[in-house]
Amino acid sequence: MNGALGRALRGLREHAYLAAVSAGVIAAALVLLGVYGLVVLNLEAVVSGWQQDVHVSAYFVATATAEETAAARSELAGRPEVLKVELVTAEQAAAWMKERMPEVEPMLAELGPTALPASLEITLKDGYTSPAAMDAFAASLQASGRFGEIDYGREWVERASGFLRTLKLLGAVLGTILVLAALFLVGNTIHLVVYARRDELEILRLVGATDGYILAPFVVEGALEGLVASAFALVILEVVHRGVLSRLHDAVPVTFDEGGLQFLPAGPLVALVLVGVMIGVLASWVAVQRFLARLA
Amino acid sequence: MIRLYHIVKSYGDRDALRDVSLHVEKGEMIYVTGPSGAGKSTMLKLLYGAERPTSGKMLIGGADVSKMDNRQLPSLRRNMGVVFQDFKLLPHRTVGENVAMALEVIGAPTDSIRRRVPAVLNIVGLRGREEDKAGVLSGGEKQRVAIARAIVNDPAILLADEPTGNLDGAMAVEVMEILQAINLRGTTVVIATHDVGLMDRFPYRRLRFVDGKLVVGGIQPRSKA
Structure with a gap:
């Protein structure tokens, strides 16, 4: 159990509830991002369909x-x-x-x-x-x-193009805000997790652990929580895609490319998983570093 | 082993330690004593690097720790055991796991950990208790686990800050006997305490602090080192 992975797994086992809370917060942030991605992707398809139909x-x-x-x-x-x-x-x-x-x-x-x-x-x-x-x-x-x-339909084409441009800009701004908000939220959650384990950190410091030794399992835990959160978020996104958006599709008759609602393609899905892992790692790193800076 | 020259430690306007100079020889066992707020705990915090002196020079095992930066602290602490009044154990982990932490930190191999932990628990009278959760032990047993963790790396120095403060008379004596036994094996032991009865029962040199000043047991070096 000396390795960072072994110590991370022990930490997750000993603090399963706190780890679940952290993963849940990351998953919630990823679902928000993913739902936004789904909406933008499908609206883009609709607008592009409109443009082609002109x-x-x-x-x-x-x-x-x-x-x-x-x-x-x-x-x-x-x-x-x-x-x-x-x-x-x-x-x-x-x-x-x-x-x-x-x-x-x-x-x-x-x-x-x-x-x-x-x-x-x-x-x-x-x-x-x-x-x-x-x-x-x-x-x-x-x-x-x-x-x-x-x-x-000049006016219509201009409006559709303008709408698409605004949508993409809004996507970039909201996406950035969402990632920052997720980092802040997850950072605070993991800060509480670290605080709950302050005795462990203090003892490790006293017995001569380096900062790297103390940080390593927390970073691995953050990555694992991010990974689990990403998988969970993808399942929720699939459910959202099949359920809520499909119902919306039925209720609002609009033209979609290739006849149906699209799910996020492989690229954005991989990016979502990476963002989840990155949020977990970064939030753990910052929370532990901040705590260690206050410890003697 | 420990050399302090004109050490001052201030917190804002308040001096917790004032011009303290002292020597502790290798293999010695000493008390740091005095009333509450006299500077005993501050003295120990300086020794294990939790605090830095405001001025003065501090040598431990020949190394100048007064100017040590945070990255050098782990190597200092790996050669030094520390025991506290509140034990500082992880209650949900076993006795063996608590003791093994000090070995895991230095990257000791698993078979060495398996050998060392029972051996050191034997020294503190807890043989066969490796699998017990630390949280269910009595106060005296918890302090013995803390001592086992502090000495499992064979440190040159053992610092104990009020190690018997939370224990009743019989348990306090047991803990003192263990510290005495560790000292007899060659470890320099520094105990901060205000328990006069215990110091009389186990008589060693006393460094007495009053209002941050070392009034008994210090040295008067002719010049600053």
Whole structure:
């Protein structure tokens, strides 16, 4: 039992309740971080889905002939930023309107078959859906003189992009605050644990233990508590993911990439475990050092 | 073994020790005595490095400990056993584990620990009690475990701060007999006590402190070392 690991295991056994409290506090901090990560990840997926779904509707001028609309369609289909382009004739537009809003049928009959303009429904490729790229694309259409109105939900795209940016910034700030708060909380908890074991530290000092000898098992205990806390936090996150967020998903119909809620990928999961171990080690180190500095 | 020259220890405006000079020879057993607040415990704290003198010079085994930094303290304490009035044992650990702590700290091999712990418990009259929890022992037995832990490394010096303060007459005598036996094996023993009856029963040189001054048993060196 001379080694740091052996002494750490003995410490955990002798002070199981205090160790459980420390691990619990670390786990709570990690769950908060993880839930935030899950929310950000899935909202990013939603916003990114929204951005990809953005279409450009280009309405032809009333004088445009069928040849001109067909020519415009094939010309646009050849442009590198265009993924798909569909022609909606004036008749198709009128039929669509009648189907959804039957009450306007008499008015459409009175105005004739070209009451609504023909249009092109354009889907852009990934990388061409940013507000700036769509502005440039719309301007080029406008410059051709064929179209009366270009509609591409500019405001919506800008809002979605702005929301995503704010979300990421908020994530960074809140993440930092959460890690610091967790360190503070765990630090104070482990400080209480160390205080409860002050007799042991005092005796070790009296019999000639070096600071390194005293610190080592506490650091190992911190790492083990962080590891256990991480595993516990991952289980809770999985439960949260399957339960609460899935229910939310059912209640709020939104579009997700690949059709469902995502769980944290391997990278962030490993990072979460490392953060747990780091919090345990750092908090133990600081608490014991502070205590030893006061001991004779 | 212990040489103090003009030691002063102050806490703010108050002098706990005032110009103390003394010698303790190797293998000697002495008392540090005096009324409460006279400076006995401060004297012992200086010897085991829990406090540093405000001024003066202090040599233990030839090493100047008055200027020792914290990193050097473990080596000083590994050659010195300390016993307290309140025993300072871990009650949830066994007698054997409490004693073994002093050996584990110096990285003693397991087989050496298994050999040394029963041997030293035999010296203090606790043979066969290795597996008992320290918390269930009587006061006298706890102090004997504390002494066993203090001497298990064969230290050159044993410091005891009021070792019989929490014990009744018979147990106090038992503890003193053990300290005497340890001294006879060659260990220098310094005991802080105000128990005159015990000092009369076990007569050794007395260093008497009053208000931080060594009034009996000190030396008057001609010049500062």
